[in-house]
Amino acid sequence: MTTPSQPPAQTSATAPSRRALLTGGSTAALSGLLAAPALAGAHPAAASEGHGPQGHGKPGRRGPHASPDLQFTLAVLPDTQYLFDDDSIVAEPLVASLKYLRRHRDELNLAFLAQLGDLTESGLPHEMGAFDDAWSIVRRARIPFSTLTGNHDVDSSTTDQRGRTPYLQHFGRSTREPGVLAVSPDGYNTAHAFTAAGREWMVLALDWRLSEAGFAWADTVLTRHRHLPTILTTHDVIHADHGDGVGHLSDYGQDVWDRLIRRHDHVFLSINGHFWPTGRTVMTNDAGHETHLHLANYQQLYYGGAAALRLYRFDLARGVIDVETVVPWLETNEAADCALAREELTLTSDADRFSVEIDFAERFAGFAPEPTPQPRPAEAVLVRDTLAYWRWDQLPTGALDRAARIEDLSGHGNHLEVVSNGRRVEVVGEFHPGQPGHASLAFGGAVKDAGDYLRTVAGAPLNDDELERGYTIEAFFRMPQDWSDRDAWTSLLSRQGSAGEAGGTGGDAEEPVVSLNLSGERQLQFVSYPISQREGLTNWGHELRTDRWWHVAVVNDRKHTTMYVEGCPVARNPHTRNRGLRTLDRRWLVGGYEWDGVLDAVTRTTLGDVRIVGRALSPREFMNQR
Template sequence: MPGPRHTGRREVLRAATVVAAGSAAVGITGAGSAAGADGHKVSAQGHKAGAQSHEASAADNVAAAHDRPAPDNPRFTLAVMPDTQYLFDGASINKEPVEAALRYVVEHARGDNIVFLSHLGDLVENGRPEEFAPISDAFRVLDRRGAGYSVLAGNHDIDARTDDQRGRTPYLDAFGPKRMRGTPTFGGASPDGYNTFHTFRAAGRGWLVLALDWRPSAAGIAWARKVVARHPRTPVILTTHDLVYADGAGGEARLSENGQRLWDELIDGNDQIFLTLNGHYWPAARTVRENAAGHDVHLHLSNYQDRYFGGSGMIRLYRFDLARNTIDVSTFSPWLLAKAPGRRNALERREVELTGADDSFSLPLDFEKRFAGFAPVVPRRPRPAARMLVRGTLAYWRFDGGGQDGSPADQALRVRDLSGRGNDLVRAPVPGSPADALRWSAEHHPDQPAHGSLRFEGGRPPLRGALLRTEKGAPLNTATFRSGFTVEAFFKLPADWASSRNAWSAILSRQGTLAAAGKEGDPAEPVATLSLSDGHALQWAVAPLDQDRNVTNWSHELPLGTWWHTAVVNDGRHTTLYVDGCPVARNPATSANGLTTLGLSWLLGGYEYDGALDQLFCGWIGDVRIVGRALPVGAFMNAHS
């Protein structure tokens, strides 16, 4: 559906915009070096790649070298594999669905940033060595790629009448600590070997997976509590075989008898446990319980052994998105997905993907709020001005040294240019405006160097508000930026910002019209402006030295009531507009070198049309920096490098 129509004189600028599309690679997963070749490699299309060979081994080594987790990507994926027991039942061995699922994980690791896989127990039906041998072989798909994963014993993997003190079993021989030590995420095991913990880094922080036995003993639970205590700031995902169940499809999950014990003795009192995953029962279900700290714990059951072909190697992907505060969940069979649609039988066609409310859903989760009790986000400290004076800084203004929060700024306000180049800002009079049209504020962007801003109360009609300008004779007034530039600003628009009052206000603009500069376009427009459109999108509209008319970059419409960082970067050839370090879509491919100047002032918070003040900014402006060269994103004022 097309967006809202924007009308007025700025239409001519929109028409002049040339869009250049771009793309960015996302994170990958897998770690460590490959340990050998995959004997029967299956692609996403289901084609076998042949027998074990030196060529396959080399390919695996190359893939493993490149498939590393993207630890700072705010999006990552946890893969979950529930009960596979019916595929490994005595003489009935069907390891292909599990192999296909594990290959899917490693082959899609890069695109989905899959950082870990958890098996939820009941790997096999009867706990026999001849059943564990083929599924153990299947898991070498992950071993060869150095991928992180966990397994745990279900009641069919061991003697169900025993707890984790049962001693040696075929399960422990196949998937015990000796094997797990070879994975990059293994953190340790309980002395009996049946309980393990695993850690990985994703979305810029550490995460911990507890993999608990079918029946953890008192010693096992005490061990788990110690593991959590040794990682006091780490969010924990608890995996075990038996925790919650539901009476029927669509029913809300409830704690089982064993689940109630785990809740009482481990989950309830450990706020770090925010998500639990279990199998054993069917149908799939979920619920939310409040722990002793008053926070939500999400309890999820997934098990598809009752479905066609023992669940067809179903996996569930938990796609964590910390930028959206959401976990998106999907459930499907990679084995069936890899088959050509025409080759699937009547029952397989029903099982490719499950779309029920408990199989495919989005879980809203404010991660920062949920983890605040044990890992509060420490506000970024102010950074001294000297650290912001990168090579080529021409002007740097910040507003943390003024009056008290909310107090009016002096009518004779002067803001020093901290670059030392003499580009001070002074307040310009706006007749009829109240004294508090410009106020000091303690508000600031969380990544802003200075913890302060100016609150501008601008708008029209009638035109009222405040602005600052560079003094006559300031070096910045005549700068042409032929070698490129970077213009940065932090700003926030109030929730009551309205197009009728506040449209086409400028954060920063340059005096002088296109007509006076001999440029084409709307003759009354200024030669440079960083403005907000009638739809509160950013507009960088300037007259480059090498063009006969102005060139415009546009952002998307920015939500109100939110602090933003913007940067405009010109490398001497083209200009790119960024919002919070991200390039926008409508960056023109048009050549753009330098900025036209008539030797007049730059305005902060003011915008002129036809040489007369036309609009005043409404909102907060934080640090502003102008550099006479193109800066990389990692050198922006909001960067964490």
């Protein structure tokens, strides 16, 4: 090892009407109305666990409706040399770290453990044997792993052509082992594959010093597996000697960058140890893409760093890697409860706890493009009690024929017809990644109340259905990038007939008896007048990003109504018990919204598949679940 250097809720008496909002009420009034449901609290069905770092030894938990298939953890173990130093061998910190990984394997969705070299101080047989004894925890747990040499594990003046060593005796690998893709002839360089988040990944673990043969071997492996997103690990690439956390290539690191990393676009992350303090940098490779270079090493801290673990938590849904450094030994050893241990080993700086934003689909598109999901047949989406299912991929692309009738694929006769009102609806080949049908409808006119929209045909059974046995209403949608106040409040789906006509109270008498809306602030709003009571209810979503596809589901289980976005319950779901939906035996509108029985707005969203089911579905039954 070289030394381098959110305003209080208004009462119902003072809250503004929804009509005030529709006609451009004040921002303060809007804020008050939005806040009120929040203080009322969320229906218990909406409760979910948080996700994120929770201190030493306690990994963040995924919420019940998170996407575990798109999340995994890569664990990294930097230099432990001071714990395995001749007759001063203290294996307990390493054992604590390895037991931590074994104990929290499922919570972390641990996919791989990468060690960064300098296992020991001098590479002596008994040092390496003691390290291997601790490492048996990893082997017995069958955690996929890689190790590599640091300058303290071998003669630092040699390359990977040095021949047999105690390191190789204990940590030589074979392609007969599961996940081992390749081993260099000398044994010191290894390539490993693991599967996580629906992809295959590679870890390329390289010796402390590559020979010409080593560089050639690594280049060949990278070329042969150029379709695999790759994390390159080796002992020496960057240092952060200035202490500001900014990484710089070392002399040898420059060779590794020039000869391997920059030339192979699929190497998106490199992690090394060796130097201290910790640091990181981002460089641009020959393909013009960002490559992240990280230095993780804690041996200079109390107790030789106590086998600190760097956890890389990949989340492909969010497009981020959340990085956290933990020291499990602090939670398992009484001797570690001293002031110095807590002072030195509480690792919360920007260099030890940070996030890396990566659009994985875009970054990997050049070598491992995501396969386009195949459309699902309508039969696969017709769950029990489906009342209406509308999709658009059986229509010709382009302007929707105003004489067209869109078939209700549920077989219940709830067909749709076009209402001519200005700009025509366009059928486009765009869709949410989880959408069964691979086409959508692009609505929107030059003015808010202009533009074609759809409605259920006269006599459709859905028109007078009160859905008293519960219901689930689902839709996929995307707002244009220039979404603004002019788009408030437009509906994805609504029901003709005003609340006042239906005997509803507590809201605006002129508003529809049912509407699934979007605000100018890009928040979903479900307004309903249940058959179980005269007073209207409102579910509120949160602010959504434009130019992105979303899935919304509104579920009533005959007790409560809960809104879900991307399968996750929102916070502002009312506690009030309610059942069914009022109807005046009039039509449902797709893309249109009436105020006091007159068309008020046409949405500018792009709308995907829409389904209405006559019972409450669980999130696992939603259309976005493939």
